[in-house]
Amino acid sequence: MSRTGKGERPTMEMVATLAGVSTITVSRALRGSELVRPEVRERIGQIANQVGYRMNVAARSLRTRESRTIAVVIDQFAHENQSHADPLLLVLIGGLLETLTPANYSTLLTTHEHFLASSAVGADGAIIVGQGENAHRLRQVAALNLPIVAWGEPVPGVNVKVIGSDNQMGGKIAAEHLIARGRSRLLFLGDTKHPEVAARLAGFREALASSEAMLVGALPCPFTPAGAADAVRAALDEGKQFDGIFAASDFIAAGACDALIERDIAVPGAVSIVGFDDAPVASVHRPSITTIRQDGAMAGHALGAAIVDMVEGRPGEAAAALPVELVVRETS
Amino acid sequence: MSRTGKGERPTMEMVATLAGVSTITVSRALRGSELVRPEVRERIGQIANQVGYRMNVAARSLRTRESRTIAVVIDQFAHENQSHADPLLLVLIGGLLETLTPANYSTLLTTHEHFLASSAVGADGAIIVGQGENAHRLRQVAALNLPIVAWGEPVPGVNVKVIGSDNQMGGKIAAEHLIARGRSRLLFLGDTKHPEVAARLAGFREALASSEAMLVGALPCPFTPAGAADAVRAALDEGKQFDGIFAASDFIAAGACDALIERDIAVPGAVSIVGFDDAPVASVHRPSITTIRQDGAMAGHALGAAIVDMVEGRPGEAAAALPVELVVRETS
DNA sequence: ATCCTCGTTGATATCGATGTCATCAATAGG
DNA sequence: CCTATTGATGACATCGATATCAACGAGGAT
Numbered sequence: 001m002s003r004t005g006k007g008e009r010p011t012m013e014m015v016a017t018l019a020g021v022s023t024i025t026v027s028r029a030l031r032g033s034e035l036v037r038p039e040v041r042e043r044i045g046q047i048a049n050q051v052g053y054r055m056n057v058a059a060r061s062l063r064t065r066e067s068r069t070i071a072v073v074i075d076q077f078a079h080e081n082q083s084h085a086d087p088l089l090l091v092l093i094g095g096l097l098e099t100l101t102p103a104n105y106s107t108l109l110t111t112h113e114h115f116l117a118s119s120a121v122g123a124d125g126a127i128i129v130g131q132g133e134n135a136h137r138l139r140q141v142a143a144l145n146l147p148i149v150a151w152g153e154p155v156p157g158v159n160v161k162v163i164g165s166d167n168q169m170g171g172k173i174a175a176e177h178l179i180a181r182g183r184s185r186l187l188f189l190g191d192t193k194h195p196e197v198a199a200r201l202a203g204f205r206e207a208l209a210s211s212e213a214m215l216v217g218a219l220p221c222p223f224t225p226a227g228a229a230d231a232v233r234a235a236l237d238e239g240k241q242f243d244g245i246f247a248a249s250d251f252i253a254a255g256a257c258d259a260l261i262e263r264d265i266a267v268p269g270a271v272s273i274v275g276f277d278d279a280p281v282a283s284v285h286r287p288s289i290t291t292i293r294q295d296g297a298m299a300g301h302a303l304g305a306a307i308v309d310m311v312e313g314r315p316g317e318a319a320a321a322l323p324v325e326l327v328v329r330e331t332s
Numbered sequence: 333m334s335r336t337g338k339g340e341r342p343t344m345e346m347v348a349t350l351a352g353v354s355t356i357t358v359s360r361a362l363r364g365s366e367l368v369r370p371e372v373r374e375r376i377g378q379i380a381n382q383v384g385y386r387m388n389v390a391a392r393s394l395r396t397r398e399s400r401t402i403a404v405v406i407d408q409f410a411h412e413n414q415s416h417a418d419p420l421l422l423v424l425i426g427g428l429l430e431t432l433t434p435a436n437y438s439t440l441l442t443t444h445e446h447f448l449a450s451s452a453v454g455a456d457g458a459i460i461v462g463q464g465e466n467a468h469r470l471r472q473v474a475a476l477n478l479p480i481v482a483w484g485e486p487v488p489g490v491n492v493k494v495i496g497s498d499n500q501m502g503g504k505i506a507a508e509h510l511i512a513r514g515r516s517r518l519l520f521l522g523d524t525k526h527p528e529v530a531a532r533l534a535g536f537r538e539a540l541a542s543s544e545a546m547l548v549g550a551l552p553c554p555f556t557p558a559g560a561a562d563a564v565r566a567a568l569d570e571g572k573q574f575d576g577i578f579a580a581s582d583f584i585a586a587g588a589c590d591a592l593i594e595r596d597i598a599v600p601g602a603v604s605i606v607g608f609d610d611a612p613v614a615s616v617h618r619p620s621i622t623t624i625r626q627d628g629a630m631a632g633h634a635l636g637a638a639i640v641d642m643v644e645g646r647p648g649e650a651a652a653a654l655p656v657e658l659v660v661r662e663t664s
Numbered sequence: 665a666t667c668c669t670c671g672t673t674g675a676t677a678t679c680g681a682t683g684t685c686a687t688c689a690a691t692a693g694g
Numbered sequence: 695c696c697t698a699t700t701g702a703t704g705a706c707a708t709c710g711a712t713a714t715c716a717a718c719g720a721g722g723a724t
Contacts, residue, residue, distance in 0.1 A: 028703090040703095056680050056681070057390075058390045058454060062681080063708075106442065107440065110438065114433045225615075280613055394679045394709090396712070667722105679713105681708100682707105682709090688704100689701090690702105692699075693697090694697085
C-alpha cells in the first residue's frame with residue numbers, strides 16, 4: 001500500500017522494472033491474461049500491490065478508445081425546495097449504480113447544460129433522467145450521436161430508446177380502483193405538460209370510458225402539496241362536485257387530501273384519493289395515501305442494463321414499460 | 333453539428349488541417365489563448381463547431397495529469413426500502429453538482445467498494461458521503477493519498493477534512509426548545525453508533541445538564557418509522573414516563589408520534605416531539621413535525637468548494653460545521 | 665545595415681497503457 | 695538432426711492533446 005518513491009505515482013513501467021519484465025507483460029498480467037505464466041502473473045500482482053500501483057484511466061481510455069463511463073444527465077435537480085425533492089430519483093440512481101458498477105462502468109453525473117456545453121465529457125453512453133416537459137432537450141442530446149437511453153415516456157419524433165413506468169397502465173389501475181370503491185365523479189390533478197403525467201391521465205380516461213364514472217375535471221397543478229391544495233380549494237370554491245381524486249404524484253395527493261380535510265370533507269368517507277409514486281410521504285401521511293407504486297430500483301436496473309447493451313452493441317430487450325402496482329392505503 | 337467523414341470522430345488534427353494551421357494552434361485557440369490572433373481563434377472555433385469537434389478527455393487528462401473529476405463515494409444507497417430513502421442525500425448531490433460544474437469538474441458517482449476495488453477510477457479528489465458507522469472505511473479511502481473531504485462528523489484519529497451539520501448545536505437547540513415548552517422528562521431516539529447521531533445526543537445532554545430537565549432514556553432505533561414506533565411502544569410498556577422526545581431523524585419522529593397517538597397520548601398535548609433533517613415527511617406528517625433543519629444544498633456547496641480548494645492547492649476555509657435551524661411545527 | 669524585441673506560429677517530445685508483430689526457447693514430429 | 699509448432703515475452707508504434715522550446719517576420723532602436 002505504501003509508495004516507493006517521492007510523490008510520484010507508480011506506473012506500469014516502474015512495476016515492470018521492479019519485476020524484471022517489460023511493461024506489456026505487466027499490462028497483460030494485471031488483466032489476467034493467459035499469455036503470462038501464472039507465477040509471473042502472481043508476482044507482478046503482488047509487486048503492483050506493494051507499490052500501490054493504480055492504473056491510469058486516461059491512458060487506457062486513450063488507447064482503447066472507450067471510457068467505460070456512462071453519463072447520467074439530470075435535467076434539474078429540484079433543490080430549490082428541499083422539502084419536495086423527488087426520492088424516486090435517488091433510488092433510481094442507486095439501482096443504476098448497482099447495475100453499471102458490476103458491468104465495469106463508472107457513473108458520471110451531469111446536468112443537461114453541462115453535458116451539452118462541455119465537450120469535456122467522454123462518456124461511452126448517456127442516460128437521460130427527468131427530461132420533464134422539454135422534449136427538445138432530448139433531441140439535442142440525441143444529436144450527439146452517442147448511445148442513449150432516456151427515462152420517462154416516449155417522445156414522438158425522437159429516435160431515442162425510452163424506458164419508463166407504465167404510466168398509462170397506472171392511470172388505468174387508479175381508475176379501476178376508484179370505480180371499484182364506488183366513485184363516479186373523478187378529478188385529475190397534475191401538469192399534463194409532462195409526458196408522463198399526460199400518459200397517466202390518458203390511461204385514466206381510457207378506463208373511465210368503459211364505465212359509468214366520469215372525469216369532472218383535469219386540473220393542472222405543480223408537484224407540491226401547497227400547489228395541489230390551492231387547486232383543490234379553487235375547485236371547491238367553484239362548486240365542483242367530485243368523490244374521487246387521482247393525483248399525478250403523492251405530494252399532490254397529500255396536498256389535496258389536506259385541503260379536503262381542512263374543509264371538513266372526509267377522506268376517504270366523501271372523497272377517495274389515489275396518488276402516484278409510493279414516495280415516503282404516501283406511507284407517512286395521515287391518512288396514509290393509496291398510490292400507484294413505481295419501482296425506482298427496478299427502473300435503475302432496467303436503464304443500466306439497456307445502456308450497457310447498447311454501448312456494447314448487443315440487441316437488448318425491447319421491454320420499455322415497467323410494471324406499476326397499486327398500493328392500497330387509507331385514502332381509498 | 334454534422335460529421336465530415338464516416339464514423340470517425342474529429343480530432344484536433346483534422347480541425348487543424350481544415351483551418352490550415354497546426355494542431356497546437358487549434359489547441360490554443362479552443363482554450364481561448366491570447367497567443368492566437370483573435371480572428372484565427374474565431375475561425376478555428378467555427379470550424380470546430382461545424383465538424384462537431386469534441387475534445388478527447390482521455391488524451392487531455394493523460395497529458396495534463398489531471399482528470400478534472402471528483403468522485404462522490406456513497407456508502408450504501410439505502411434502496412432496500414424506497415420508502416425511506418434519505419432525500420437529504422439527493423439535495424446534497426444537487427448542491428455538489430452546482431458547485432463542481434461551474435468549477436469545471438465532473439462528478440463521478442461510485443460506491444465505497446467500487447472506489448477502492450477498481451483501480452480504474454482516476455479522480456482528482458473524492459467526497460465521502462454517508463460513512464455511517466464505519467469509520468474504518470474512511471480510513472481506507474484516506475490511505476489512497478488523494479484529496480478527500482467527508483460529510484458527517486469528524487472521526488477521531490482519521491486525518492481527513494470533515495464537513496457536517498453542526499449536530500451538537502442541533503441537539504442543543506432541540507433541548508432548549510423542549511425545555512422552553514416546559515418539558516422536563518426527555519427521551520432520545522436514535523442509533524448512536526452513527527457519529528452524527530452521537531453528536532446530536534451529546535449536544536442534547538449538554539443543554540440538559542444546565543437545566544432542570546432530565547434525560548430519561550436514549551433508545552437505539554433504526555432510521556424508520558416502524559422501528560421508532562416499536563421503540564416507543566416498548567418504552568411505554570416498560571412504564572417509562574416522558575413528556576418530550578428528541579428524534580435523530582424525521583422518520584423516527586414520525587414513527588414515534590404515530591405510536592403515541594395510537595396509544596391515545598396527545599401530541600403535542602402530552603408529549604412534544606422534535607425531529608432532525610427537515611425531510612419532506614416533516615412538513616407532510618400530521619401533526620407536522622418540529623425539526624432541526626439541515627440544509628442539503630448548502631452542504632453540497634460547502635463540500636464542493638472544499639474539495640476544489642484542496643485539489644487546486646488553495647488553503648480553503650476552516651469552517652467545518654454548518655449551521656442548523658429550528659423549524660417549529662405542530663409536534664411541539 | 666545590424667541587432668533586438670515582441671508577437672505569433674510550429675516541430676517535437678511526452679503523458680501511460682495497449683495492439684501488433686517480432687523474437688526466442690522448448691517441444692514435438694518426421 | 696532438422697523443421698514446424700506452441701508458449702511466453704518484448705520492441706515499437708500508437709491513441710489525441712499539450713508543454714516546451716525553436717523559429718520566423720515585422721518593427722523599432724542603435
